[in-house]
Amino acid sequence: MKTQMAAAFAGLVLLLTAPTSHAEQSIEQIYGIYCVQCHGLNRNGTGINVPSLSVKPRDHTDAKSMGDSSDEELTKAITEGGLAVNKSVLMPTWGHVLSEDQIKDMVKYLRKVCKCGT
Amino acid sequence: MKGLLLAVAGLTAAFLSSASAADKLDPSCSSCHALAKPTDTSLDRLLARKGPDLWYAGSKFNKDWLVSWLQDPKHIRPAGYPYFKNIKKGDKHDEPDPSKILAHPKLNKADAEAAADALMVLKAPDDLVPAGAFKGDMKGARMGALAFIKFRGCVGCHQGENGEGGLSGPELTDAGTRLQPDFIAAYISDPQRFDPHIWMPTANLKDLDIQRLTAFLAQLGQGGK
Numbered sequence: 001m002k003t004q005m006a007a008a009f010a011g012l013v014l015l016l017t018a019p020t021s022h023a024e025q026s027i028e029q030i031y032g033i034y035c036v037q038c039h040g041l042n043r044n045g046t047g048i049n050v051p052s053l054s055v056k057p058r059d060h061t062d063a064k065s066m067g068d069s070s071d072e073e074l075t076k077a078i079t080e081g082g083l084a085v086n087k088s089v090l091m092p093t094w095g096h097v098l099s100e101d102q103i104k105d106m107v108k109y110l111r112k113v114c115k116c117g118t
Numbered sequence: 119m120k121g122l123l124l125a126v127a128g129l130t131a132a133f134l135s136s137a138s139a140a141d142k143l144d145p146s147c148s149s150c151h152a153l154a155k156p157t158d159t160s161l162d163r164l165l166a167r168k169g170p171d172l173w174y175a176g177s178k179f180n181k182d183w184l185v186s187w188l189q190d191p192k193h194i195r196p197a198g199y200p201y202f203k204n205i206k207k208g209d210k211h212d213e214p215d216p217s218k219i220l221a222h223p224k225l226n227k228a229d230a231e232a233a234a235d236a237l238m239v240l241k242a243p244d245d246l247v248p249a250g251a252f253k254g255d256m257k258g259a260r261m262g263a264l265a266f267i268k269f270r271g272c273v274g275c276h277q278g279e280n281g282e283g284g285l286s287g288p289e290l291t292d293a294g295t296r297l298q299p300d301f302i303a304a305y306i307s308d309p310q311r312f313d314p315h316i317w318m319p320t321a322n323l324k325d326l327d328i329q330r331l332t333a334f335l336a337q338l339g340q341g342g343k
Contacts, residue, residue: 033202038286053274
């Protein structure tokens with residue numbers, strides 16, 4: 001019991017002192033972990049989960065459809081999920097997993113991938 | 119500095135308290151699985167990991183399942199672990215690359231029983247998997263099935279009933295035989311509390327949804343389908 005408490009306390013201390021941000025991680029790597037499962041290695045909406053998705057994930061290389069969405073909409077879709085922008089629930093909510101800064105970087109990255117918008 | 123000392127002291131304590139259980143497992147297990155709560159919560163650790171964490175195994179699995187799976191370990195994660203290292207581009211969409219998905223070490227009966235005993239000792243803290251997190255109402259299972267397939271999009275990443283579903287998360291076709299209901303309820307309410315940076319999103323589910331989804335999953339693979 002005592003060791004458990006000490007352990008729990010140590011965990012807390014570590015949690016508080018450990019660096020909470022991981023800005024070193026490239027945004028491309030983040031995309032490769034969280035987004036590729038549906039949006040695919042080619043970033044065009046062809047991930048391994050696609051056969052079981054009733055709505056096709058957005059093609060992030062498509063300048064036309066991506067260009068039609070503002071930065072605000074993309075930020076909102078990523079943070080709060082598809083439902084928040086009247087799209088499918090199959091686009092998940094990432095606000096709990098990614099930091100605000102990472103989501104900002106992600107939107108910039110998506111602009112690079114689609115070569116569109118601002 | 120004082121914090122550091124404390125942390126080191128605590129670390130040693132954490133290590134000692136789980137060491138006895140972990141000792142009973144073959145040392146090879148810990149080369150791929152964390153048997154004590156990792157202090158490194160960085161994304162780098164997730165990238166370097168070779169197998170899922172087992173430090174809360176005693177609160178996650180049903181013991182009978184462990185004993186039989188360790189003797190005949192079939193794939194649980196269709197794209198291996200972690201999925202993003204084992205996929206390749208296909209004709210229409212990405213596919214798991216079978217050449218990268220390794221077979222799991224197989225144990226004989228006696229070793230499987232001993233390993234299951236040792237794993238069942240590795241309990242999650244009470245606040246991570248609270249007893250009674252699933253309130254036990256199985257009547258919600260049908261609504262849970264709808265939430266899983268339709269309203270909450272779980273099927274996008276998990277194979278559920280009839281083995282239909284996505285490939286980036288573990289199969290849940292036999293979730294009821296494999297997992298403890300309290301674990302299911304606790305995990306789906308906040309996966310990152312168990313595993314910082316894991317690629318299952320937190321859907322901000324209401325308790326009613328959590329109860330229904332858990333009821334649905336808890337009866338999968340129980341022979342009642």
